[in-house]
Amino acid sequence: MSNGQSSIFQGLKDSVLGGLFGSNSNVSVGVDVGSAGIKVVVLERVGDAIRLKNYAIAKSKDDIIKPGTSGVIGEIASELIEKTIEEAEVSKSSVYAAVPSFSSLITAIEIPRTAKKDIDEIIQNEAPKYIPVQLSDVVYGWQLIDEGGEEDDENVIPGVSRDGKIHILLVAIMREISSQYEAVFSAAGLKIESLEIDAFSLARALVESNRKPHLILDIGHKVCNIVAVSNGNVLLNRTIDIAGDRITKTIARSLGVDSQRAEQIKHKEGMNAGKSKGGTDMVSQVMDTVIEEVKKTNRAIGKTYEGIEISEIVLTGGGSKLVGMVEYIEKEIGLETRIGDPFAMINYPESIQPVINEHGSELVIAVGLALNAFEDRKNKKR
Ligand SMILES: Nc1ncnc2c1ncn2[C@@H]1O[C@H](COP(=O)(O)OP(=O)(O)OP(=O)(O)O)[C@@H](O)[C@H]1O
Ligand SMILES: [Mg+2]
Known part of the structure; x- marks a missing residue:
């Protein structure tokens, strides 16, 4: 083991799943660089069912991504990705990947009700107001947010809100960052089939958890990502580098x-770590800043989406x-809180x-990334 890599562990061997899941077609690979x-995660679609084919996690002693440096991936990433892919026994060379939300831009904007064909032009004109860098330096796109409001038959705009306006999510990734991801994956012998912002992977992976408006709070190693979601649509997003x-430090x-x-x-x-010494509640002190961000996101939703x-x-x-x-967040925020299950709709052997x-x-x-592959293929068929 080299370059700060501490362990590669777990992974379902083919002997566990091979017999169960048969053919190798319709396989997709999601790679999260945390x-x-x-x-x-390797998923396989067989008919309507989606099955977990394999997975692997490689932990690193050194930081792979450094928040505050706009998502610069450390040099150890390529080798570690290659080893993890090997561990998961992936034979494919094209994978689905994500950039962290903190190194990208997700903004909710509002435009007056208009014909669908005109939206693209409106966004082209509006984008410079919201994207704080030269448009030529970013890859950007937009999507309608379906708020479940009345559908406009004439123009077929599912995004029309209850207040009659069209809510649109504008997303942008710096070209410099997407090139960096491509280079790191390429050095690991992989092609990125699609690169998305991780907030969308979170929403997709947990869509079956709850179709009503909710907040996903992803508590990672360096970053907490707060994503407001409704019916699988990302509404808003905030990150905080705590x-x-x-907590460990x-x-x-x-x-x-x-x-x-x-x-x-x-x-x-857990939450009681270090409490006995001096009586200060260390973990909750760290988490309080995160809780504040969650409350801010909740207030922002109220303001943006009537x-x-x-x-x-x-x-x-x-x-x-x-x-x-779970109990701590529930008490502090005052909203029902639970752990999401990304495997709710995915089959796997009971033994695991x-x-x-x-x-x-x-x-x-x-x-979420591996599931994106199946959505992509669905879209291509249309
Ligand atoms: N049982 C546990 N109790 C408390 N913390 C845990 C436990 N298991 C893992 N963690 C913490 O979870 C963090 C790693 O989580 P995760 O794998 O989601 O991070 P990451 O995706 O690599 O980081 P980031 O999303 O910030 O880039 C580490 O800080 C680790 O200490
Ligand atoms: Mg993470």
């Missing part, structure tokens, strides 16, 4: 232990496994249920 590790790593500093020991304490004691009310918080990401986190329980939250973006 700040603490690479996660790969997450699992900050706070425990280490307060208790005077190294980070490895602090990580163990965090896993064992009539939309967030009913629930769906937690995911490795940090959501912290003992007592414990693995799914343990690692499902970390695999959520890779699941």
